[in-house]
Amino acid sequence: MSAASCLRSEDQFLCSICLDVFTDPVSTPCGHNFCKNCINEHWNSNDQYLCPMCKKVFNTRPELHINTFISEMVSQFRQEAQQKASSSSSEQQAAKPGEVPCDVCTGTKLKALKSCLVCLTSYCETHLEPHLTASRLKRHQLMDPVENLEDRMCMKHDKPLELFCKTDQTCVCMFCSVLDHKTHDVVPLKEEYEGKKAELGKTEVEIQEMIQKRRLKIEEIKHSVDLSEEAADREKAEGVQVFTALKDSVERSLNELIETIEEKQRTTEKKAEDFIKELEQEISELKKRSSEVEKLSHSEDHLHLLQNFPSLKAAPPTKDWTKVSVRPSYKGTVVTAVTQLEETLSKQKNKLLEAELKRVQQYAVDVTLDPDTAHPNLILSDDGKQVNHGDVKKKLPDNPKRFKCYADVLGKQGYSSGRFYFEVQVKEKTDWDLGVARESINRKGNVTVSTDNGYWNICLRNKNEYKGFNNIPVVLSLKSRPQKVGVFVDYEEGLVSFYDVDAAALIYSFTGCSFTEKLYPFFSPCPHDGGKNFAPLIICPVNQTE
Template sequence: MSAASCLLSDDRFLCSICLDVFTDPVSTSCGHNFCKTCITEHWNNNDQYLCPMCKEVFTTRPQLRVNTFISEMVSQFRQSAQQKASSSSSEQQVSKPAEVPCDVCTGPKLKALKSCLVCLASYCETHLEPHLTASGLKRHQLIDPVENLEEWMCPKHDKLLELFCKTDQTCVCVLCPVLDHKMHEFVPLKEEYEEKKAELEKTEAEIGQMIKRRRLKIQEINDSVKLSKADADREIAEGVQVFTSLKESVERSQAELIKTIEENQKKTEKQAEDFIKELEQEISELTKRRTEVEKFSHSEDHVHLLQSVQSLSPAPPTKDWTEVIFRPSHEGTVMRAVAQLEETLSNEMKEVFEAELKRVQQYAVDVTLDPDTANTQLILSDDGKQVNHSDIWSFAADNPKRFSPCVCVLGKQSFSSGRFYFEVQVEGKTKWTLGVARESIDRKGQITRSPQNGYWTIHLRNGYEYFSAAGPDVRLSLKSRPQKVGVFVDYEEGLVSFHDVDAAALIFSFTGCCFTEKLVPFFGPGLNDGGKNSAPLIISPVS
């Protein structure tokens, strides 16, 4: 038989036994041609002498002779095939290290296009052609090129691996179920392949979606970082502007203080200079008079003294300096300057808080009360914007969401990212609690509000005492009683801040919080207290 490298595209020159190009072609009496070795071995292995093509039986072993015509034609086709293979190899791509090479190429190994599971060989475009055209070779099973085709053979029975043992999860040949895998469950290898391939494709798609979601998350994080950078730059710019203004105010007040003290000192020195000048003038005149008096006082002539004393000059006018008090002092100058500075800074800080309030108000959301969470003694308005306490119990059905006995209610809306802001009117109330809480908080029994328990709130007690529920409570010192409270949350920043809307002042802030689940607005109108605290909490539209 010839080597596979001599395969031609015309199946008329192929032996029907070896499916290869004729080698020493011989003809039988029935007119069919075979390789001499192929037909000889065929008859040696069978009891009858029959033609493999037409099945004609010969009584005696036929005398075989070489068909010279076929031999000449085969020789010509061999030469043609070699020339064709040579020209094709120059056009086709030589296999690279990571690619499967053709097993038939004798020169440079070209890239294989398919592997044959029957021949256990891989073929380039040229040497694959017989498998695409020859009727006998078309029945062979072709797959995408793979290396180590011997792995497709059962190492124990030297048969093609055609089945898959689901019991042992391994590839087997047709003999394995009979000999080594009795009573096991088997499916065709291709069926298991298709199933596993579908599973892998599904897994690949799922992984692709996971990668896509993570890439989107990366983009989201990058976008958040950019927004954060923009916010940081804006905050820095505003902070620099504010502190520059405050610094200028302090420097201006300091300069004015120094100027005032220096001017007061100059006035003091001028006043002292005038006093001294006046005193020195009086001293000069008094000295002259004393000299004149002294001259008469030392006279021993009685008559002369008495006659001359009449001509003595009258005493010069003098000031009663005992009534003149000179006590220079700068006491109070610094305190007055500090008081003025404090007033200036207070006005500037108010402008800062007004700007900050306007900034957080842009994140206003529409919040409504959730009746399923309201304590049965709370009365909610039809629009879900107002709540107050009643001494009369309602007959609302209890459920796990409802607060009991705590007289509280949550908002319907929940938030798990970003920023949000809402305002609540508290005018006329002596007790209230406002803020946000984790959605998973316990609604039953006595509640201790603190960040550790999932609450970030502030509250009013006794009409004038304000506290932050920081666990324990921290009393707040406020300049005025808020009539409307704004609540702002920055989820990613971990910030919950409360604002006096009318005074544009910051009441209190929880900072450095770690939020891991949804947050919901929290409202506690407080007990009715015999009508003293009957005013409702009102969720107000943000101006």
């Protein structure tokens, strides 16, 4: 058999047994031509000596001789083919790493143009030509070049895998379909290919939709970053303004303190100077009297001494200096200045809190209580804005959303993004719980209210004990009893804040939270305690603070 395929398209130069260009062509008595080895091997493997082409049977094995005419023609064609192949090879590119090489090329392997599923061989443009021109080879199935063509053959029957078993979801050959997969749902490979291709089309659409969603998410995140940057700039500007004002206040207070102290020092110095002048004047008078007394004491004139003695014996009139002192007191000066500064800072802080409350009130939402979640002991108003605890446990449908163990109720509206705010009147109540809860909280069993369990709440107990329900409850110290509580949530920021609306004061904040599902407003009016805590929780319309 020949090791290389000829590029000529004439069928008469191809052996019908090996489908290759003649090697040592011989002619049978019936006039057909074959490669010498091909026809000998054919007869050696059969009991009869028959022509593979016309099926003529010879009683005795014919003696075969080389057909010199055909041999010369084949030699000529080989030379022409070699010249053409050499010329074509120079124009074609060698196979690069990752590309399928031609299995027939010797020396430099050219890039394969097609693979034959019958020959299980890959061909470059030159060696592919017989498959495009020879009638017998045209029937072979060609495809884009692939490696490992042996993988496309049935390992058991050595036949092409041209069918697909839908039962076992595997490729099979024709023998497999009638033996191992006889009762299975087997279809042509092309049919399953078309179906799978359609599925891949749908998958591709879904993937593109997923890509688009993620691109939109990227844009959303970028937009959030832009908004965050703008908010950061605003916050920095406000911070610079506030702290500049605070700095100015501190500097003014310091200057006033220094001026006060210096004024006291100046007053002290003036007072001391006046005392010193007065003392020096008295010293001068006393010196004068001392001189007169000394002079009189040395007089020998008895009459003169006796006459002047009464006026000189008594000391001149002077001030009692025993209780006079210069002791300036600066005690409390700094404390007073700091107290005044604290008052100034407190006023500034209140202004900031008022501005903060006014800002979050812009995100007010209309909250309505959800009767499907309300515990049977709770009494809801017709408009869904009020709830209190009753004595009678109502018979209600066992709704999966309803609280069973604790007298709680949720709002109808859930939020999974953005910011929202609502206000609740807690006036005249001694116990209550307020906040937000995630959708998946345990509504049927006993559960500890905490952030780990999906609650971000604060509460009042025993009239004046306020707590934040973190994983470890936090005791809250409030200056006044809130009459109306504002609840603000920033989903993306992971923030839940509570405000005393009337005092415009921050009560408590949960920060750094991670929200992954819907959040619902949460309310618990708590047991009425014999009527002491019967007042309802009331969802109020939000009136922005002035």
